[in-house]
Amino acid sequence: MLNKDNNRTVVSRRSLLGKGLALGAVAAGGGAPKAAEAGNPANLPPNVPEWSKTLGDGVAVRAYGKPSKHEAHVIRRDVEWLTASRESSVSFTPLHELDGIITPNGLCFERHHSGIAELDPHDYRLMIHGLVDKPLMFTLEDLERLPRVNRIYFAECAANSGMEWRGAQMNACQFTHGMIHNVMYTGVPLKVLLEEAGVKTNAKWLLLEGADSAAMTRSLPLQKALDDCLIAFRMNGERLRPENGYPVRICVPGWEANMWVKWLRRIEVGDQPWHHREETSKYTDLLENGKARRFTYVMDAKSVITNPSPQAPLKHRKGITIVSGIAWSGRGKIARVDVTLDGGRNWRTARLDGPVLDRSMARFYVEFDWDGQELFLQSRAMDETGYVQPTKDELRKVRGVNSVYHNNGIQTWRVSPEGEVENVEIA
Amino acid sequence: MLNKDNNRTVVSRRSLLGKGLALGAVAAGGGAPKAAEAGNPANLPPNVPEWSKTLGDGVAVRAYGKPSKHEAHVIRRDVEWLTASRESSVSFTPLHELDGIITPNGLCFERHHSGIAELDPHDYRLMIHGLVDKPLMFTLEDLERLPRVNRIYFAECAANSGMEWRGAQMNACQFTHGMIHNVMYTGVPLKVLLEEAGVKTNAKWLLLEGADSAAMTRSLPLQKALDDCLIAFRMNGERLRPENGYPVRICVPGWEANMWVKWLRRIEVGDQPWHHREETSKYTDLLENGKARRFTYVMDAKSVITNPSPQAPLKHRKGITIVSGIAWSGRGKIARVDVTLDGGRNWRTARLDGPVLDRSMARFYVEFDWDGQELFLQSRAMDETGYVQPTKDELRKVRGVNSVYHNNGIQTWRVSPEGEVENVEIA
Structure with a gap:
């Protein structure tokens, strides 16, 4: 039913509930929480969190806003x-x-x-x-x-x-x-x-x-x-x-x-x-x-899977899983991104979502049913000129390893059965 | 020459220099400032500002960045x-x-x-x-x-x-x-x-x-x-x-x-x-x-000139001047924005620049040669359904003045010869 009138990649009901996304069903007879009845705080059940019982900060107290205190880890970092x-x-x-x-x-x-x-x-x-x-x-x-x-x-x-x-x-x-x-x-x-x-x-x-x-x-x-x-x-x-x-x-x-x-x-x-x-x-x-x-100005087409990645491991052990990443090219628009789960044996075309613009990042997703086994994730970008992102070894054959610049090779993340992710290369 | 291979509204050389944009010509014989020669601060001319002579903050000192201290006035405000x-x-x-x-x-x-x-x-x-x-x-x-x-x-x-x-x-x-x-x-x-x-x-x-x-x-x-x-x-x-x-x-x-x-x-x-x-x-x-x-959900097409406006007066007295504003519609894309300088007697079509997306703000500009006389600025948005933003009086005829909601009427700014801007209505 979900796919009937929608040509995007969405997951059908059976695939989500059947494939390890353990959504909490509301207990039968437990009933739904009622909206707090204004003026009668005694009606609130005991487990209502503090933020639903008290006034928060007023407007413009944060005249220039900041992220939530729970996002304090979302920062730039140096090495x-x-x-x-x-x-x-x-x-x-x-x-x-x-x-x-x-x-x-x-x-x-x-x-x-x-x-x-x-x-x-x-x-x-x-x-x-x-x-x-x-x-x-x-x-x-x-x-x-x-x-x-x-x-x-x-x-x-x-x-x-x-x-x-x-x-x-x-x-x-x-x-x-x-x-x-x-x-x-x-x-x-x-x-x-x-x-x-x-x-x-x-x-x-x-x-x-x-x-x-x-x-x-x-x-x-x-x-x-x-x-x-x-x-x-x-x-x-x-x-x-x-x-x-x-x-x-x-x-x-x-x-x-x-x-x-x-x-x-x-x-x-x-x-x-x-x-x-x-x-x-x-x-x-x-x-x-x-x-x-010299004068190697143009940034060639490149992509990387941002989630999962070493700092963002998978927290579940199998079932419906989203791979998300970014692709870009200094020569124009991104035309296509392919993703492999097994280190390059099989590739599938990712869903590009959001504006795909000239010399801008594009966002891609692949939704798949993870069997809980080891993964070797890679993404490969293609731009509108037909240029295809190379492997790191293909780059090294031409350029050697003396440079620090213009490495647009395909990145590999190994995902362990525990969901941990590490940066690896596969021969 | 400037317009030769470009179909956007750009201003030709003659019109800019001829129309009051008093660009500072570099004094003949004064020469250009030289790049600071590393390792020899004594070579710096005396008028080199501090920021060109000293190290600034290092990276990630501002792990989550903030605007410049010179932009402290750019904040949300309440009334x-x-x-x-x-x-x-x-x-x-x-x-x-x-x-x-x-x-x-x-x-x-x-x-x-x-x-x-x-x-x-x-x-x-x-x-x-x-x-x-x-x-x-x-x-x-x-x-x-x-x-x-x-x-x-x-x-x-x-x-x-x-x-x-x-x-x-x-x-x-x-x-x-x-x-x-x-x-x-x-x-x-x-x-x-x-x-x-x-x-x-x-x-x-x-x-x-x-x-x-x-x-x-x-x-x-x-x-x-x-x-x-x-x-x-x-x-x-x-x-x-x-x-x-x-x-x-x-x-x-x-x-x-x-x-x-x-x-x-x-x-x-x-x-x-x-x-x-x-x-x-x-x-x-x-x-x-x-x-x-009731259930008046949709936000009808609307626009406003953001610059100049009462908080952003014109600082020059005549010559090349930019009117900039935003337009949006809850029914789809913005198709066109017209701007008048004289309170609705004459209209010109604004230049939409940047992505024009479904139910998103669009940015428009009009560049014109200001003669320094009083202006009555208005913008009028049209969306892809053919809906045209009404005047406030047209709205009042249908809706009266009891409501506080859904006022998408055309806004008028009066610009004085001194460049000051005020919110006015014209009969």
């Missing part, structure tokens, strides 16, 4: 041994604690090179100079008088999953894949600003520079800037957060997040790349033959 | 004289401080009848009983083992703009229109739960009951429950916030938010509505003839 200091380090999004495709601003991963620069928006300036007809300086208010757009994009650090090149290492989805967030950005197309300044015909590259004390810099091809880059000042409706570039960062859709310079203060227009630190000693991919790939 | 107590009251979303279509969780409006119920998720139960084959009790973990979906929906209180029936009154967009939020909900279709319980053939209505001490109740037609209602446990990816029903509320897409019962603990299946307080003395619309409209 102390991973970097020499916390000012030049990373904290990871708790992907295993999220669903859907929007990352709440308070949980978006951070990657800083000199800590969180705390800019005063009144003193903020963005300069555009170099090979332009007219160098320009913009205040934040200037930027907000230019036509703006709203786009949901993922931002992924090139080093996401970087620890896994040499084998399964980080036993947590948050640490293997948590250098990604997906929010709605609001900003002005960079093209609008460049047209105002008047780009000279010999211009080919831009230098992007941050206002943090690391003065983060990257070279950006002019064509990408004209195609789709945004000078962004909002995420998920509100102002950028300090750790994500308040008041202004650049969005470089589909490209590695290191290029999404935060606290953006300067754009220089030139005719060649600058070869600064972040595109020479860092963010290049050293191959086995001693050569390095 | 002290509006209600007898803050436990049975409302706080409003600061719409004039937001952009795009996602409301951050910390800014979603609240409406409580007995304050914020603080449930412990481990003790949470949802009971389904009444005209069912098998009464059932669900834990939160049970709900999370059922197939779930992700949908971006607006939730609007039926009383939104309710103070305006008798004329312009609240001089703030936050208070005239701020009882609305728009987030991505994750939840299980209610249909799945009802199929599990087995609804009897004579069933026609559901009673929804909250676990707060007001035991909030509403009657819901069974057909709506089967069509599209969600038993939701997440908003924007993370758990519901306490003030929005943690751990479980119901989403009733397109219908008045009073029916979106928070802290949902009980669903009773019956054959007729219950006629409880919230659908008799409240949430009915008293007409001039003494009769009342």
Whole structure:
């Protein structure tokens, strides 16, 4: 009956009740709890919880709201041994604690090179100079008088999953894949600003520079800037957060997040790349033959199962079970995600649910009847260009294991009969 | 050149620089600021701000992030004289401080009848009983083992703009229109739960009951429950916030938010509505003839200009100016929004930007060249059913002015030559 007029993957009644989802049936004769009768507290049964008997906090006591105290474990985390200091380090999004495709601003991963620069928006300036007809300086208010757009994009650090090149290492989805967030950005197309300044015909590259004390810099091809880059000042409706570039960062859709310079203060227009630190000693991919790939901008299609995962084990021992995960591609929309329960012998196509947008996270689910035996879970993303997410071994054959960047290989989680999950590789 | 390969409304170079956007040109010969040279602070010019010279906070110091200290004014606000107590009251979303279509969780409006119920998720139960084959009790973990979906929906209180029936009154967009939020909900279709319980053939209505001490109740037609209602446990990816029903509320897409019962603990299946307080003395619309409209569930198409508005005046005196606002409809997608600058004499079609989704907020913009004279700004939404947002006077002719609910009339903002904005009505 449930499937009759519904073409989505839903579970029929028999499969749920028959397959280990032990829903508590209300005891016969026990009757249903009655609504508390107003004005007669004596009518309340003794087991009515405190929250149904007393007034709670009034409105706007929490003028800017926070999560429940029961969700205090849902936080960004760093890995102390991973970097020499916390000012030049990373904290990871708790992907295993999220669903859907929007990352709440308070949980978006951070990657800083000199800590969180705390800019005063009144003193903020963005300069555009170099090979332009007219160098320009913009205040934040200037930027907000230019036509703006709203786009949901993922931002992924090139080093996401970087620890896994040499084998399964980080036993947590948050640490293997948590250098990604997906929010709605609001900003002005960079093209609008460049047209105002008047780009000279010999211009080919831009230098992007941050206002943090690391003065983060990257070279950006002019064509990408004209195609789709945004000078962004909002995420998920509100102002950028300090750790994500308040008041202004650049969005470089589909490209590695290191290029999404935060606290953006300067754009220089030139005719060649600058070869600064972040595109020479860092963010290049050293191959086995001693050569390095450089300017590896695009984040290839990738996916990961977020639940179950090492930090989110299964709490039941068999029966109806949901696998949930995320997929994304720097080349366009996700077209399909396949999931295997047995390490790649058999694959099934996952249900994509929620908006599937260009260069945005997509959410996928597989519902299945777990027999309680060991599982080897993997997901494999395909994007609209036909690109298929490779295995880690396929990547290693081409790239070797010297790099920390651009590991978009298929992730394997082993689920034990007890529901515990660990990061493994299967030969 | 700017418009050549782009079919969006963007402003050509001449129109921006020619029309009062006084961008600061960089002084000739002044040169561009150089990137701070690492290791040689003495090279920094004296006017380099502190944030470009010192390390900021390291990662995960703010394990759950907060907005910048410069955004402390971006908060929900209540109106002290509006209600007898803050436990049975409302706080409003600061719409004039937001952009795009996602409301951050910390800014979603609240409406409580007995304050914020603080449930412990481990003790949470949802009971389904009444005209069912098998009464059932669900834990939160049970709900999370059922197939779930992700949908971006607006939730609007039926009383939104309710103070305006008798004329312009609240001089703030936050208070005239701020009882609305728009987030991505994750939840299980209610249909799945009802199929599990087995609804009897004579069933026609559901009673929804909250676990707060007001035991909030509403009657819901069974057909709506089967069509599209969600038993939701997440908003924007993370758990519901306490003030929005943690751990479980119901989403009733397109219908008045009073029916979106928070802290949902009980669903009773019956054959007729219950006629409880919230659908008799409240949430009915008293007409001039003494009769009342009841079960007025659907939120009709509506829109409002959020910027400029009384709390967000124009800071410039003429030139390129952006009007930004939101539109939504409980009957489907927004098809079009028109904007007038002169109180309805001339209309232009706004640019919708960002996802335009079924029963979700849509964002619109109009860019225009302000001559510095008085403006009378209005927006008018049309949805995909062909419904056109009415004027307030058109509404009053049909409904009178006795009700506080379902005022979706066109809002007028007067902008003075000084850029100040006030809530007015024009005859």
